[in-house]
Amino acid sequence: MAAAKRDFYEVLGVERAASVDDIKKAYRKLALQYHPDRNPGNVEAEERFKEATEAYEILSDPEKRQLFDQYGMAAFAPGGAARGGGGFGGMGIDLEEALRTFMGTFGGGGGSIFDNFFGGGQEEGGVARGADLRFDLEIEFEEAVFGSQREIELNIHEECGTCKGSGAEPGSGTEKCRRCGGRGVFITSAGFFQMRQTCPACGGAGEVIAKPCRACRGEGRVRARRKIQLNIPAGVETGSRLRLAGKGEGGLRGGPSGDLFIVLHVKAHALFQRRDEDILIEWPIPLHVAALGGEVEVPTLYGYTPLKIPAGTASGTVIRLRGKGVSGIRGLRDGDQHVRVSVEVPAKLSGKQKDLLNEFGAACDDSNYPQLRQQRDRFAEFQEHRRAMKK
Numbered sequence: 001m002a003a004a005k006r007d008f009y010e011v012l013g014v015e016r017a018a019s020v021d022d023i024k025k026a027y028r029k030l031a032l033q034y035h036p037d038r039n040p041g042n043v044e045a046e047e048r049f050k051e052a053t054e055a056y057e058i059l060s061d062p063e064k065r066q067l068f069d070q071y072g073m074a075a076f077a078p079g080g081a082a083r084g085g086g087g088f089g090g091m092g093i094d095l096e097e098a099l100r101t102f103m104g105t106f107g108g109g110g111g112s113i114f115d116n117f118f119g120g121g122q123e124e125g126g127v128a129r130g131a132d133l134r135f136d137l138e139i140e141f142e143e144a145v146f147g148s149q150r151e152i153e154l155n156i157h158e159e160c161g162t163c164k165g166s167g168a169e170p171g172s173g174t175e176k177c178r179r180c181g182g183r184g185v186f187i188t189s190a191g192f193f194q195m196r197q198t199c200p201a202c203g204g205a206g207e208v209i210a211k212p213c214r215a216c217r218g219e220g221r222v223r224a225r226r227k228i229q230l231n232i233p234a235g236v237e238t239g240s241r242l243r244l245a246g247k248g249e250g251g252l253r254g255g256p257s258g259d260l261f262i263v264l265h266v267k268a269h270a271l272f273q274r275r276d277e278d279i280l281i282e283w284p285i286p287l288h289v290a291a292l293g294g295e296v297e298v299p300t301l302y303g304y305t306p307l308k309i310p311a312g313t314a315s316g317t318v319i320r321l322r323g324k325g326v327s328g329i330r331g332l333r334d335g336d337q338h339v340r341v342s343v344e345v346p347a348k349l350s351g352k353q354k355d356l357l358n359e360f361g362a363a364c365d366d367s368n369y370p371q372l373r374q375q376r377d378r379f380a381e382f383q384e385h386r387r388a389m390k391k
Contacts, residue, residue, distance in 0.1 A: 005073055008055035016069070020060060027056040063195070130157065130221075130249035130258035137262050139232060141269035145301055145326055147234035153227050158250040158257075160222045162215035165254035172211035177202035220253035230262060235326055237274065240264045271299065277326045277335030284344040285309055300324040300337050307339060314371070315343045 009016050012026040030052040032038070039045035058064045135152065143150075159165040168174070176182035180199035184206040187196055198204040212218030228247055241261050248258030266274075273280040283298050293311030297304045300321065307319060318340045325335020349357070366373040 006051070008059055008068060011051050011055040012059065014059075023056065023059050027052055027060075031056075128252035128255045130251040130255060132258040132261060133248040134261050134263060136265060137230075138265045138267060139236075140267055141272065141274075143232055144236050144264070144266040144274075145234065147236075148232045150230040150232060151227055152230060152262075153225055154260075155223060155225055156249055157219075157221040158224050158226060159254075160213060160216035160220055163213035163220060165220040165251070166209075167213055167216065167218040167220040167253040168209045169211040169213050172209070174207040175210040177206055177208050180206065182206040218253075220255075221250040228260070232264070235277075236264050236266075237276075238264065238266045272301070274326065277333070279325045279335060279337040280340065281337065282340050282342060283307075284342045285313070287343055287345055290314070290341070290343040298339055301326070309341070313341060313343070315341065317341050 009018070012018075012023060012030065014022050014026050018026075031049060034045040034049040034052065036042075036046055036049065058068050133154070133156065135154065137150070137152065139148070139150070142148075160167075163170060177184070177199060179201040180186060184199055184202060184204040185196045186199060199206075202208050209218055213220070216222045228244065230242065230244075232242070241263050244260040244262065246257045247260035250257050271281060279301060281299065283296075285296055289296060289309050290313045291311065293309055293313070295306050295308050298307045298321075301324065305321065305324065307321065309319075318338050321337040321339065323334050324337035327334050346353070366376075
């Protein structure tokens with residue numbers, strides 16, 4: 001036995017007096033949460049998506065909503081007041097139809113909703129907002145740290161210069177839609193009730209273009225190459241997005257343009273590594289400086305700076321230089337630079353240098369090399385345990 005259906009207002013989580021905008025917002029939230037693209041293989045999420053879409057279909061339509069408020073679920077059951085002898089089949093809903101409903105509600109095309117989610121839906125009279133666009137841009141490490149100016153070139157739709165976006169040939173206008181007789185809707189009757197459907201030919205405007213523009217074929221936009229200047233702010237990183245309002249696809253028949261989103265990808269640098277606002281660098285130091293201590297010059301984003309090396313510094317030691325990282329783009333403190341030092345052994349030695357090192361080595365014992373002594377002690381303990389096992 002099929003489970004009883006929940007009240008549509010309960011499904012969407014809205015009051016019975018909720019406005020159409022409130023209903024649409026509630027549905028959008030649920031549809032995004034339970035959409036199959038975000039929940040692959042999740043049967044429960046799929047059912048919740050169907051349920052929300054079904055509720056939205058009824059409550060977003062004034063006439064269907066009135067029937068539901070008056071008769072409840074019975075209005076849409078097989079043989080009910082709104083369905084006659086057919087319809088949803090016990091209020092079941094096909095997932096593909098639910099996806100089309102969701103895409104039609106929020107303006108989408110083919111493919112996943114997340115490919116072009118922000119593209120505007122068609123409005124009355126065929127006017128539509130242009131789609132938002134994404135452009136992935138690879139930039140140099142230096143550009144990300146200090147900012148830069150860039151120019152990109154896109155092949156996109158923009159307003160037709162011949163018809164100025166109207167879609168009509170200059171000097172011509174519109175005429176009454178022949179398909180709907182200028183009403184903009186088709187009205188069908190089912191018993192005592194009437195159903196209205198927007199005319200697909202004129203999009204509900206009741207008028208169509210008498211003579212479509214030859215340059216754009218009535219769309220009001222043409223494809224063209226467009227150069228766009230970018231201001232990349234200092235401190236951006238991989239994944240940062242720049243939004244250019246109105247720089248996306250041109251609208252259909254005079255509709256507003258969409259937005260352009262630039263997604264940045266920063267190339268890796270051979271010397272500097274970045275972690276948020278901090279910089280990490282590997283830097284070799286001479287053997288004698290590591291042993292005796294001293295000061296070396298190390299590179300930073302802003303030039304060379306002195307770095308104090310304590311006596312007895314081992315390879316792998318990290319020393320911090322405060323304030324030498326990236327300037328905080330989000331208004332945070334400037335980052336630091338962390339220098340991981342490595343002790344470099346001389347590659348070539350003269351005879352005199354070899355003699356001095358031999359003399360130095362002869363003067364040293366285990367007390368000069370505590371790490372070596374510790375490792376020897378650990379090995380001695382290992383050998384002792386092994387001998388004990390043989391007894």
